Amino acid sequence: MLTKKKWALFSLLTLCGGTIYKLPSLKDAFYIPMQEYFHLTNGQIGNAMSVNSFVTTIGFFLSIYFADKLPRRYTMSVSLIATGLLGIYLTTMPGYWGILFVWALFGVTCDMLNWPILLKSVSRLGNSEQQGRLFGFFETGRGIVDTIVAFSALAVFAWFGSGLLGFKAGIWFYSAIVICVGIIIFFVMKETDAAEPVDVSEKRDAQSNTSMTSVLKDKTIWLIAFNVFFVYAVYCGLTFFIPFLNNIYLLPVALVGAYGIINQYCLKMIGGPVGGLISDKILKSPSKYLCYTFMVSFVALLVLIMLPHESMPVYLGMACTLGFGAIVFTQRAVFFAPIGEAKISENHTGAAMALGSFIGYAPAMFCFSLYGYILDLNPGLLGYKIVFGIMACFAFCGAIVSVLLVKRINHTKKVLKAAEA
Template sequence: MLDKKNSNFQKWFKLIVLILGGGTIYKLAFLKDAFYVPMQQYMHLTNAQIGNALSINGTISSFGFIASIYLADRFSKKILLPLGLIGTGCIGLYLSTFPGYYGILMVWAALSIFNDMIYWPVLLKSVRLLGDESEQGRMFGFLEAGRGVIDTVVAFSALGIFALLGKGAAGLRGAILFYSITVIVVGVVSYFLLEHDKKVVKDKSEDVSDNKVALQNMIKALKMPQIWLVAFTIFSVYSVYCGLTYFIPFLKDIYGLPVTLLGAYGIINQYGLKMIGGPIGGYLADKKCKSASKYLRASFIVVIVAMIVIIMMPHQSMGVYAGMTMTLGFGAIIFAMRAVFFAPMEEIGVPREMTGAAMSLGSFIGYAPSMFCYSIYGNILDKTPGIGGYKHVFMLMTAFAIIGFIISSILVNIVNKRKQAEKQVA
């Protein structure tokens, strides 16, 4: 009994350490969440330029995920996770100098390497290995919720610094420095609190053996069609998620929301909703639907209906709080889906020794929308100002949700067949 208690304590302690890093590493790459308008004003960026920076980040991230298919199973989390965090913080120190547009593009390109190639797939691998099949929804749900808590506290602290320093260029610089120093400190702490991964091979040719195992896992992951289905389900969710960013200028342009309140809304929209969506998504997937893939399929239907309703609403005649409530409610649905969209990896029977490769491939395909969605959405808004442009963005988000429903339906059929085959064998 005592050993079981110690084991549970260690599991949740490790999850807390992972949450701490996961909740701080993306603050700089997603600076626009709380400071979209200040970035435009003091870094002299248009909607399209911000979208281009995010798309370059997404493009390099996708190729980084390919490399991570190998790296995540080859090197220990004790090395990769702190490296990703500290490297991110150092890039942030340079960003605080307000480089020109091409410098901005370089910053977001470098962030993609530390955030996504080095850090994120290793984080997902570590979380999956903490729990068994019955705990996957909850483990990933608590990861998302915990990240939401850290995200919100850190982002509101940065917003407070921004306001304290006058809500101008100095305030934005102070917020960036705060993000940078925070993530560096978390990286140092993570190095001392995380342990090395267990080695797969323990002999004199250990390095060669580890390389061979990592390459074998990479090849196996690429040959599993089930992993690709999970990946494209994630792809669909993330395509809609990218659109949440544009609720921020939507409320400014159509509802006249003030800049400071926009920053608070952006934090709640992108971070606070994780605290709500994470546990709800994990609970519904594990306890109600008994399947993450079935939960995602049902959620896509809700997203499609909700987005159509938003498109048809008379926004020009609606109050600002009605607009905020409507968009935050939609965001909560998306975050509940994001919380568990990697959980089907357990349902499709991915061997645990190739978890890193599977998560990297899932990330490569799943997060690919960041290569183009931000640029597409941003360009639509620049070329079609006003409510018409936003409705075009919302219609595109609806189309991605329809694609997600189709793919997740195929995934559910495969999962059901696997479970039926297991029952027949038993």
């Protein structure tokens, strides 16, 4: 159980995590308006996401070296405010190259300067047995914030006529929210808020492994990172369920934005606690949970490829895609939890999170562009089946990596028990 002070900090961290990605993820609620008013194709939207991810990946690598050193209060507040200012610039309707430039800077403000530090702050709120629940409820909280803010932006969009003015108003709304959160964090958060006492074994570990090379040489961290990699590669495909339902099932445009919000945000509220509680309470291992869900994802994608989508009702198609999305979000809720399960030294947690993010989020550098271009080159159902097939391959590879991770963590636990005895 967390203390009241830690619950307050947890809520603040959740607010940060649930607002900072609204602008980089503008496509989730405004995919069709982005195409229309920014004059972008599927492939160009994918390119913007890939440019963002390329910068993000480099940023995560750099953050390995400063995630445990920079003052959290200043870094997180500056990143939030800068993200809001970039959103204000978007309301000027920049051209394609301007869009690429803004999404590249989002990689610096949202990911390099914020995400690893945010993850470390969440992880330090609990012990190794609470990591699945912590990250699970963190994702749930983010989902609640995401949903409220995104639906509010969609309401603003509709209020201002569902046209260009409404689109600009929605972006202004996102920008104002994220700037306000940045100001709150600056005045409320303290550097010692998430500090946890380090036990004797961790102190010895910190003294004997002060070099960053100890993190880079840790095979367990690399396996965790590639676990995240394959979850995220599948997750990238969820974005294209939006045009899938619009193009194949002829989902009305009025419902496309609402579906996008449900697909990307509401599922976090389901996936977060389900993934966290099953991994901690039932399986007692986030790594085992990831292993089983990779297998389920692989089978589900094969079924999705074989379904007769042309003759299925739209609501059944929505149920199938949302059901699969829920599985992926349970994985996203806990894919960093194995860092705590593996008992990585608290002194190296920030660097481990940064390395995990560096490798883990790398699929976004190419998956969005890859999936988008496949759909542009193969119009109709064929293109979507190819995308689902690639996602299935990623899920299969994830299952293999997670099996190796489970074996390694079990071996580490046996060694620690033997040493204690």
